[in-house]
Amino acid sequence: MDLSLEPERKRKAGVLLAATELYVARDRHDAAEQRIFSELFRQLLPDAPTDHRRMIARLLADYAHTPADCLSLLAADADADVAAHALSSAGPLAETDLMTGAARGAETVRRAIAGRTAMPAGVAQVLLRHADAETLKVLIARPDCPLDDEALAILAARPEVLAALAPELASRRALPAPLLFALFLDLDPAGRMEAIAAAEARALGELARKGDPRVLNAAFKPAVLKSLVDAALSGGVAVFAAHLAYTLALSGDTAARLVDDTGGEALVVALRALGTGDSESGRILVRLLGQSVSLDRLRQLISLHDRITPRAAMLLVEGLRAGIPVPALRPAASGIVSSFGGIAHADRREAGAPRQTGTGTANPLAGGRRDVG
Numbered sequence: 001m002d003l004s005l006e007p008e009r010k011r012k013a014g015v016l017l018a019a020t021e022l023y024v025a026r027d028r029h030d031a032a033e034q035r036i037f038s039e040l041f042r043q044l045l046p047d048a049p050t051d052h053r054r055m056i057a058r059l060l061a062d063y064a065h066t067p068a069d070c071l072s073l074l075a076a077d078a079d080a081d082v083a084a085h086a087l088s089s090a091g092p093l094a095e096t097d098l099m100t101g102a103a104r105g106a107e108t109v110r111r112a113i114a115g116r117t118a119m120p121a122g123v124a125q126v127l128l129r130h131a132d133a134e135t136l137k138v139l140i141a142r143p144d145c146p147l148d149d150e151a152l153a154i155l156a157a158r159p160e161v162l163a164a165l166a167p168e169l170a171s172r173r174a175l176p177a178p179l180l181f182a183l184f185l186d187l188d189p190a191g192r193m194e195a196i197a198a199a200e201a202r203a204l205g206e207l208a209r210k211g212d213p214r215v216l217n218a219a220f221k222p223a224v225l226k227s228l229v230d231a232a233l234s235g236g237v238a239v240f241a242a243h244l245a246y247t248l249a250l251s252g253d254t255a256a257r258l259v260d261d262t263g264g265e266a267l268v269v270a271l272r273a274l275g276t277g278d279s280e281s282g283r284i285l286v287r288l289l290g291q292s293v294s295l296d297r298l299r300q301l302i303s304l305h306d307r308i309t310p311r312a313a314m315l316l317v318e319g320l321r322a323g324i325p326v327p328a329l330r331p332a333a334s335g336i337v338s339s340f341g342g343i344a345h346a347d348r349r350e351a352g353a354p355r356q357t358g359t360g361t362a363n364p365l366a367g368g369r370r371d372v373g
Helices: 008-025 031-047 050-061 068-075 080-087 095-104 107-114 121-130 133-140 149-156 159-171 177-182 189-210 222-234 237-247 252-260 265-274 278-289 295-307 310-322
Strands: 330-332 335-337
Touching: 008 031, 008 050, 031 068, 050 068, 050 080, 068 080, 068 095, 080 095, 080 107, 095 107, 095 121, 107 121, 107 133, 121 133, 121 149, 133 159, 149 159, 159 177, 159 189, 177 189, 177 310, 189 265, 189 310, 222 237, 222 278, 237 252, 237 278, 252 265, 252 310, 265 278, 265 295, 265 310, 278 295
Parallel strands: none
Antiparallel strands: 330 335
16 A cells, blocks of 8 residues: 555555554564554554454464554454454463453454463353353363363353263363263263263162162063063154153153164163163164164174163163253362262372262152153
């Protein structure tokens, strides 16, 4: 742009872009030059058009010696692209600027903050409260993102977002047993295996406490199981899902998701919780999944059915029935006390560390299941 040939209004609007281009063309500036540029920036930024502000933000975001007050002004810009460029900079920005952008900015702004070099804990918490699932996937992939009980409590208040993040959280070993169970249908295969392992550990813990092997077995009446098998083999998917919802006290939506699940692990868990025999379970798996999975996959699912104990499967079903636990956070001497206790989370502690407390698991014979013997 040749400023000398432009009208006065355009000439004034183009001064800041020209000054910025000159500023970033030099490797460094002394304190006086930085102070002069900052004052010029503060006065001219309001008159700069949007396309100029975007170019200025890109130039200063990539520059190693951008004054902090200039970045702060750009971070508060009404244009999301301008703010996102400024907030993605590795330059110095106050934590308040980051928190304001995370709370009030557009999603592109939040994503820029999630990808910054450093992530203060307070900024991460604001993102957990406001960002969408795709932005939070960027956040929780960071090794410096705190995934403690307080973070899980924030996400538990956003169940749809938590469900979308379930595979990533499980891969970070951040989910306690109650959440692994409640989010079983949202987990990937690796996360589901972790949930099954946590359920088996809890079942063995019950066996050790009670000393009665019968706690590992299912207790449904033969007539109930026969009705379920008949519904699966001859009544169709919808009829079987309705029977399953009634027998296991699941919501209709949960039962439908369980039956329609393409991975097959959820159906295996339901059949094992019911206590159907190996031959009946194999026939049901072939009937419901034979058209959508390979023969090798069916064999893997039948093998999984053989390995899961009925009690562990019922613990998973109880978690699906209960849904995401509502955290009861209270101030405590050690920081946060949460209802998110469980084998998968609490037992990953060093020897001698205090055990995390939690709500535990409901007794399946205390109500909810229909027609148990």
